[in-house]
Every structure is written in C-alpha cells, then in structure tokens.
Amino acid sequence: MQRGLMWFRHDLRIHDNPALANLASSCDQLTCVFVIDPSWYRADHFQSKHLGAPREAFLWQSLTELHRALDAMGQKLIIRTGKPLEVVANLCMDHEFDLIGVTDHPGTRERHQVDTLVERFPQRVVVSDAHTLFTQHQLPFDLPEIPTTFTQFRKAVEKRGIKPRLPLPVPESLPAPITAIKSDPAPLSDRRIAPYQGGEIAGRAQLNHYLWDTHRIQRYKETRNGLDGWDFSSRLSAWLANGSLSVRWVAAELDRYERNVEKNESTYWLYFELLWREYFQWMLYHYGARFFAFKGITNKRPLTTFYAEAFMAWREGTTSFPIVNAAMRQLKQTGWLSNRSRQLVASCLVHELGVDWRYGAAYFEQQLIDFDVAANYGNWQYLAGVGADPRGSRRFNLDKQAAQYDPDGTFVNTWVGTHESSELK
Numbered sequence: 001m002q003r004g005l006m007w008f009r010h011d012l013r014i015h016d017n018p019a020l021a022n023l024a025s026s027c028d029q030l031t032c033v034f035v036i037d038p039s040w041y042r043a044d045h046f047q048s049k050h051l052g053a054p055r056e057a058f059l060w061q062s063l064t065e066l067h068r069a070l071d072a073m074g075q076k077l078i079i080r081t082g083k084p085l086e087v088v089a090n091l092c093m094d095h096e097f098d099l100i101g102v103t104d105h106p107g108t109r110e111r112h113q114v115d116t117l118v119e120r121f122p123q124r125v126v127v128s129d130a131h132t133l134f135t136q137h138q139l140p141f142d143l144p145e146i147p148t149t150f151t152q153f154r155k156a157v158e159k160r161g162i163k164p165r166l167p168l169p170v171p172e173s174l175p176a177p178i179t180a181i182k183s184d185p186a187p188l189s190d191r192r193i194a195p196y197q198g199g200e201i202a203g204r205a206q207l208n209h210y211l212w213d214t215h216r217i218q219r220y221k222e223t224r225n226g227l228d229g230w231d232f233s234s235r236l237s238a239w240l241a242n243g244s245l246s247v248r249w250v251a252a253e254l255d256r257y258e259r260n261v262e263k264n265e266s267t268y269w270l271y272f273e274l275l276w277r278e279y280f281q282w283m284l285y286h287y288g289a290r291f292f293a294f295k296g297i298t299n300k301r302p303l304t305t306f307y308a309e310a311f312m313a314w315r316e317g318t319t320s321f322p323i324v325n326a327a328m329r330q331l332k333q334t335g336w337l338s339n340r341s342r343q344l345v346a347s348c349l350v351h352e353l354g355v356d357w358r359y360g361a362a363y364f365e366q367q368l369i370d371f372d373v374a375a376n377y378g379n380w381q382y383l384a385g386v387g388a389d390p391r392g393s394r395r396f397n398l399d400k401q402a403a404q405y406d407p408d409g410t411f412v413n414t415w416v417g418t419h420e421s422s423e424l425k
Contacts (some may be wrong), residue, residue, distance in 0.1 A: 004175065006032045007088055008077070009110060009243075011103040011130060012062045012071050012217070013200040016167035016246035018128035019101035021271040025176070026099060030175040032070055032077050033091065034063060035084040041311060046362035047311075050130055054335025057193040058369045062244045066198025073174045081342055085113050092121055095178060100125045103243070106284040107373045108292075133164040133247055134277045136285075137176045143286050151278045154272070167248040193335060195230060196238060196369060203239030207250060210234045211257045218267040225340045227411040228330070233338065234270060237370035280378035283388060291377045294358060296386025302350070302357065305383075310353040314345070317416070323402040324348045326415035333415075335369040343394065344401055346383040351395040357384035 004027035006020055012034075014020060021411070023030055039053035051140050067077040080087045092100060102114055104127050118125045129135050136143060140160045147153045195201075211217050216231050226232030228294035239245035251274060287297050295301050313319045327341035337345070342364075349360045361380040365371050381387025383394045406412055 001029060001173060002027045003095065003097045003100065003178065004030045004101060005088070005091060005095075005097040006030060007100065007102045008032060008034045009064065009084075009103065010105050010241075011243035011324050012066045013203075013244050013246060014066070014073070015042050015170050015200065015204075016130060016249050017103070018130050018168060019103045019126065020174075021131075021171050022126055022173040022174065023099060023101045024188075027175045029077065031091070031095070031097070031178050031181050032075055033088065034066075034077060034079055034213065036079065036081045037084055038081065039083075044362060046323075046359050048359075048362040050365060052335070052366040054193050054367065054369050055371060058196055058238060058335070059242060060195075061198030061321055062199075062200075062239075062242055065244070066199055069200060070174070074176060075174045075178050076185075077183075078181055081184045085116055088117065089120060091181070092124075095181065098124065099330050101128065102126070103128050103130050104298050106281050108284075111288075130246065130248070131243070133251055133274060134162060136164065138162050138165075139282065143282065146282055146286050150276060152278050153282075154275050157275065164248050164251040164401040167246050167252055182407075196336075198238070198242070198244060200239075200244045203236070203245035204249075205244065206235055206239065207253055209237070211253060215261070217254075217257065217270060218262055218264060218266055221269040222266065225270070225338075225405060226326070226340050227308045227341055227405055230416060237372070241310060241370045241372040243250070245275070250274065254410045277327040277372070277375055279388070280374040283378055284374040291374070291381070292358070292361075294356065294386075296381040296384065297388065298386050300386050302384055302386060304350060304354050304356050306356050306359060307354065309357050311349075311355050314349050314353055314355065314360070319348065319353070321348055321352070321398045322412045322416055323398060323406060326406075326412040329415045331364075332369050335367055337368070340401075340405055341377065343383065344396055344398060347394060347396040348398060352398070355383070357386075 004023035006023050011017055011019065034227055041049055042216070043049050063077065063079065070077050091097070100117065100121060102125065104114065104118070107113065114127055140156045140162065147156060214231065220234070223232040236245060236250060240247055240250070251271065253272055254267060283297070284291050290297050314324070315329060317325035317332070321324055324345050327337055327345050330341070331337045347353045350357050357380050361377050364376055368376070378387060382389045402412070
C-alpha cells in the first residue's frame with residue numbers, strides 16, 4: 001500500500017497539476033493538505049501583513065472550490081494551521097507517507113520549505129514543475145546567465161521558438177483518502193470579494209469569457225491601460241497567482257484562439273504579458289533574497305528612506321495627487337489596481353514622496369488579490385531603479401498621466417469625489 005501526501009501551496013487546482021497526477025498514478029491512498037500559516041496575519045517591519053482581507057477572502061473561495069473538486073473525485077482537502085514545514089513534517093512522521101508531492105515555486109520561503117523537506121525525507125519528495133510557462137531545461141541559457149532586461153529575455157525565447165509545455169488534463173481518478181487525518185477546526189467558508197470569485201471553475205470561466213464569449217482579447221492592446229471596470233483587461237492574474245488557473249492552460253487556450261479565430265497584435269500582447277510574468281519568475285529563481293533587498297538586483301542604493309507621514313498619506317490616499325489617491329482608495333476597498341495605476345502609485349511613493357520602495361511592495365503584498373511575489377517585487381524594483389530596467393528608473397509625470405488616462409476625471413471622481421479632488425488641485 002503506497003501512501004501519498006499532496007501538499008497544495010500555489011497550485012490550487014486539479015487541472016495541469018503534475019504533482020497531483022504523479023501521486024494519483026503511484027499511490028493507493030492519498031492525503032491532500034493546505035496549511036494556513038499564522039504569520040501571514042502579523043505585520044512585518046514594513047508595517048504590512050502578508051495576507052490582507054481581500055486576498056484572504058479570495059484564498060478561502062479558492063480552497064472551498066478545491067475542496068469541492070476533490071470531494072467530487074472521492075477525496076477531501078485537509079486544512080491545517082501552523083508553521084507549514086512543521087505541519088507537513090509531522091504528518092509525514094505520524095502517517096509514514098511513501099511519497100510527498102509538491103509543486104516548485106520561485107519564492108525564497110517556498111524553496112526553503114522544499115529544500116528542507118527533501119533533506120529531511122530523502123527519496124520520498126517528488127517536486128513537480130507547473131508554476132511557469134517553461135521548464136528550466138527549456139530556457140535558452142543557464143539560469144546564472146539570465147538576461148538583465150526583459151527585452152533580451154523575450155527575444156532569446158522567441159528566437160529559439162520555445163513553446164510552453166502543454167497542460168495536463170484532470171486525473172481520471174484519485175486514490176482514496178486516509179480517513180484518520182482530519183482538518184483543524186477552521187471550516188471552509190464562502191466569504192465574498194465581488195466581482196471576483198476564487199477557484200478553478202471561476203478562473204477558467206473568466207478565461208473563456210475574455211477569449212471565447214466576448215472576444216475582447218482582440219482589442220487587448222488598445223484597452224489594457226484602462227483604470228477601472230472589468231473587461232478592459234483579462235483579469236486573469238488573481239487566479240494565476242494562487243494557482244487556481246494554470247499559466248500553461250492560459251497559453252494553450254490563447255494559442256487555440258489564434259489558430260481558430262484570430263491572431264493579431266492584441267492576442268500577441270497577452271502572451272507578451274505572460275512572458276513578463278515568466279521573466280520575473282526566473283529572475284526570482286536566480287536572485288533569491290536580492291529580490292527583496294533595498295539595493296535590488298543592481299546593488300544600487302536608492303535616494304529614499306522611510307517617512308512615516310508620507311507613507312501613511314500614500315497608503316490612505318491623502319497625498320497631493322488626486323489620481324494616486326483614487327488608485328490607493330480603490331486598492332484599499334477592492335484589493336485590485338490596474339497595471340497603469342500600479343505604475344503611477346509606485347512612481348509617486350518612490351520619486352515624489354521619497355519613500356523606501358519596500359514599504360510599497362509590502363503593502364501591495366498585503367492588499368492585492370493577485371499578489372505574485374516575483375511579479376510584485378520585480379515590478380517595484382523596476383520602478384525604483386534597482387531592478388531589470390536599462391533606463392535606471394521610471395518616474396511618471398502624474399499630471400500628464402491623469403490627463404491622458406483620466407481626461408474627464410471619471411476615475412478620480414469615482415474613488416475620491418469631485419469636491420475633494422478639486423481641493424487637492
């Protein structure tokens with residue numbers, strides 16, 4: 001009797017999940033577990049928590065959906081609370097698992113967890129690759145030689161014609177659960193964070209909506225710089241971030257759309273954005289802790305520090321810049337910001353207010369539903385001038401940006417109000 005343990009982390013799905021598929025084909029009994037880390041709810045020295053209310057709600061929705069999907073296949077999702085590595089190690093010792101399945105991830109904590117688990121339980125841990133478009137073996141360079149700019153990375157990948165691995169289907173069946181293993185008394189809930197709905201079904205439905213139902217993908221390049229609304233962008237990032245949706249599945253559906261409906265500059269641009277995500281994942285794999293350092297990957301010291309009042313004004317949306325205030329209040333209320341807004345508020349914090357970029361990155365980590373550690377910290381370094389940007393920094397003229405992307409003041413008036421925005425001018 002082969003016993004397997006599936007440790008879900010950033011792969012909250014049953015489609016295109018090699019770790020789950022491997023255990024399904026190798027084991028007679030299977031336990032599926034997700035661990036809630038209490039440290040997620042404690043503020044760090046950058047004054048933010050790892051997990052804020054919007055992303056917590058989205059996470060619980062995703063876990064609820066994963067539980068339902070597993071239950072439909074005769075399995076169940078065990079929820080435990082504690083230090084993840086200790087919880088998983090104790091389960092392995094108490095129940096003598098023969099195989100432990102886990103999906104690799106570029107995060108420094110996540111990699112440390114896997115490395116420690118492999119060291120503690122040699123020959124039992126099976127680490128699968130499903131978080132990125134490409135495997136490391138597919139990359140046209142060794143990881144230490146990863147290009148220092150995205151353009152170089154993109155051109156190297158496209159020149160070689162490297163294509164994402166095809167996604168795996170849902171397993172035909174899963175082994176029976178080990179009934180003696182129970183969840184901690186923390187029931188799954190149906191908390192809501194409208195208009196988002198976490199989980200695999202909702203993620204795949206949004207992909208179908210954006211491609212096949214509305215064909216809005218055909219105008220993505222023209223609409224992607226919108227500030228508010230739902231359909232000006234794909235909105236897939238939240239499901240990609242916690243793994244409810246496989247990035248390889250997105251790429252495969254996009255390729256199918258281009259082959260069967262239309263291939264244009266906008267369809268390519270969505271793939272272009274997936275390549276940006278991919279670049280940051282491999283950069284984090286390579287640089288590790290330097291992704292979180294004040295000097296960044298370039299080892300350049302920014303001319304910023306920490307000003308408590310300036311940071312609080314930025315966080316609460318009470319600066320002298322109406323478009324920044326509108327975006328920050330939107331983030332606080334909804335857990336989401338458009339890509340354009342993220343660039344503007346980051347530029348404001350670093351270049352106008354002179355605040356250490358890591359405080360902004362940590363607040364985004366707390367607030368964003370679609371927080372992805374590689375993309376978040378990679379983009380903040382980029383804006384702060386200590387990351388993968390040949391220009392050195394990205395400082396935006398906020399008045400000019402507001403005139404270009406919110407010419408009639410609709411966005412500002414929605415989130416700040418006409419009276420207040422006029423007082424700030």
